[in-house]
Amino acid sequence: MGIPVTQWSGALLAEHVQAKGIDVSARTVSRILHDAALQPHRQKMWLTSHDDEFREKRDDVLRLYYEAPRDHHVICLDEKTGMQALERRHPDIAMRSGQPVRREFEYIRHGTLCLMGGYNVRERKLFGFVSDNHDTETFVELLDLADACHPEGRGHFICDNLFAHNTDDVLDWLEAHPRWTLHFTPKHASWLNQIECAFSIIGRHVLSRGSFTSLDDLHERVLRYMLWFNEQPTPPFKWSYRPKSWSRTMPN
Numbered sequence: 001m002g003i004p005v006t007q008w009s010g011a012l013l014a015e016h017v018q019a020k021g022i023d024v025s026a027r028t029v030s031r032i033l034h035d036a037a038l039q040p041h042r043q044k045m046w047l048t049s050h051d052d053e054f055r056e057k058r059d060d061v062l063r064l065y066y067e068a069p070r071d072h073h074v075i076c077l078d079e080k081t082g083m084q085a086l087e088r089r090h091p092d093i094a095m096r097s098g099q100p101v102r103r104e105f106e107y108i109r110h111g112t113l114c115l116m117g118g119y120n121v122r123e124r125k126l127f128g129f130v131s132d133n134h135d136t137e138t139f140v141e142l143l144d145l146a147d148a149c150h151p152e153g154r155g156h157f158i159c160d161n162l163f164a165h166n167t168d169d170v171l172d173w174l175e176a177h178p179r180w181t182l183h184f185t186p187k188h189a190s191w192l193n194q195i196e197c198a199f200s201i202i203g204r205h206v207l208s209r210g211s212f213t214s215l216d217d218l219h220e221r222v223l224r225y226m227l228w229f230n231e232q233p234t235p236p237f238k239w240s241y242r243p244k245s246w247s248r249t250m251p252n
Helices: 010-019 026-035 054-067 136-149 168-176 195-207 215-231
Strands: 073-088 107-120 125-131 155-159 180-184
Touching: 010 026, 054 155, 054 180, 073 136, 073 195, 073 215, 107 136, 107 195, 107 215, 125 136, 125 215, 136 155, 136 168, 136 180, 168 180, 195 215
Parallel strands: 073 155, 155 180
Antiparallel strands: 073 107, 107 125
């Protein structure tokens, strides 16, 4: 029957091999794995997209990043849902030499909010607002804000396939604002939307170790961070992904 585990280590493999009558130490097994560049304790995940138009949508978004005219706005839009206002019951104990910050495990829940966010790819600027929900009406409000933040010139919106992004209200808005074009990432390919990078940064810098006394506290601190983010002299994200199927003649 073997050992009933799904995650192997050098020690477990050695135990299994020894049970088969082979005299080998755990150290030897680990060395063999190392020399063969095998890491049974690790795994990587992937998500298969079943979008029949995957390649077309992917290339449409990537060519915006690389080839859109310089005077066009390239704006990524999305919702960061489920931001929790968690308050630790006791303050953190500050780190000191040889000891990291210590945090109270128990917390108080004050509810959740949604960040309706936009990210200007070329200017590295965040904008948006915090909401209790993320329906079509709220998404149209985000389109209005994007339009107000970029009052001149043509522009492109990049978003995922959430139902609220492709309703009659959204189509009516686009018809009334013909200088903007909407582009969708393929299904299960939100990683192509650069605002996901910005949301990840907000999660690490604000949410993961924050203690929020109320929803208003969470709201204020997220927006304050976005303002601070926009003031930093950091260059835009360096987007380098190019599919192998693209011609070698593509510009660098």
